[in-house]
Amino acid sequence: MKSFGYVKARTTEDAVHSFVSLPDARFLGGGTNLVDLMKLGVEAPGTLIDVSALPLDTISELPGGGLRVGATVRNSDLAAHPAVRRGWPVLSQALLSGASGQLRNVATTGGNLLQRTRCPYFQDTGQPCNKREPGSGCAAVEGVNRDHAVLGHSAHCVATHPSDMAVALAALDAEVELVGPGGQRTLPVADFHRLPGDRPEQDTVIRPGELITSVLIPASSAGMPSAYRKVRDRASYAFALVSVAAVLAVGDDGLIRYARLGFGGVAHKPWRAVAAESLLIGAPAGEDTYRRAVEAEMSHAAPLSGNAFKVKLARDLAVDTLVRLADRG
Structure with missing residues (x-):
């Protein structure tokens, strides 16, 4: 070292x-x-x-029913917080699926958002990787890419973002608060991470010197049926092949009045399924509706040589999750 x-x-x-x-x-x-x-x-x-040691380790309720989560709050504390478990179980479930108990006791909210890809070519300094060394190439494009992206990737990078928590936060319309040399600013979690384009070395839109101070969870989805489900190669301590974060509320008339959907393990960033959401809201609840919406979202997929299975896996997992949430609601 x-x-x-x-x-x-x-x-x-x-x-x-x-x-x-x-x-x-x-x-x-x-x-x-x-x-x-x-x-x-x-x-x-x-x-x-x-x-x-910064005073950023508390979880506080906001006027109107939302939460402010400090950047140094440990993942284990956030997952176990009564308000999170009661109001936003999708977030608690995502955190508990993310790592071992020992890691959750150390890992922080801000650090979780900033963690880097687990692409083996990125972690191997003997391999070309545009994310690690811009301009060197992407070995995964023609290499072993079973675990890599099917949405939003580019010729320069096909890596996926590893966070479970960030997928849930994106689906909850959460926001990130930052402070830096230019002052304070707030932006949606869904816009915090970026697609690779021709600058894959830039994981996020964070500016030099900016520090995450907190995450804001709005009250808009509090108490609604929500769930995080994750498919991985082994039952514990593994990153997602595909994951789904979903919030779904169905009215007494059988129409979907609220829907949020996010995918993990499929892109360079937590993938907010905006196309699917637009087809879900106002439509009659039911498996046919869910399938049409998710298929519209996954129509943008461009699988690589080794991961075409992810498209069907993501679609089926999302549909099944929405069916279960509707039954629960």
């Missing part, structure tokens, strides 16, 4: 100032992803700015 500097930030202003003033700095929360990448030689920060 290469040597690096270390700074313990006491305030958000201190953290941002240190990032701007120190070369090749990185923020360090739980470190469950960053430290692994440092060991692999993928990341080589000049300085680690430890933000774990």
Whole structure:
């Protein structure tokens, strides 16, 4: 491991100032992803700015019924919080499916959003990877790509985003609050991560020196039937081949009055199924409706040589999840 500097930030202003003033700095929360990448030689920060002591470790209720989740709230605490389990079970389920208990006890909300792909070509410094070394190529395009993207990828990168939590947050219309050299700003989680295009090294739209301070969960879907389901190669401690986060509310007239749908494991970012949602809202609840909506969303898929099965898997998982939510509602 290469040597690096270390700074313990006491305030958000201190953290941002240190990032701007120190070369090749990185923020360090739980470190469950960053430290692994440092060991692999993928990341080589000049300085680690430890933000774990910042006063960002609380979950508070907002006027109107939403939640503010601090960036350093541990995944285990967020998953177990009574308000989350009661109002947004999709988020709790996503977190509990995301890693081992030991990792959830360390990993943070902000760090979870910023974790990087687990593409083996990205993690292997002996392989070409545009995400790790722009312009070197993407070995996965013609390589072993069973676990890779079927939506939104480009010739420059076919990696997928690994977070379970982020898929649920995107489906919940959550927002990210940031502070940086340019001040504070808020943006939707669904817009926080980006598709690879010709700049796959940029995972998010975060600006240099910006620090995630909290995540806002609106009250719009609180208490509605919701679920997160994940298909993986083994029953625990594995990243998603395909996952689905869904919120569905059906009125007394049998028409769908609220629908949110997100996919994980299929794209460079948590995939918000906007096309499917537009076909669901106002339509009669039922398997035929769900299937037509999800098929419209998956019509944009462009599977690679080794992962065509993901298209059917995502479609069937989403339809079955919506059927179950409607029955529950």
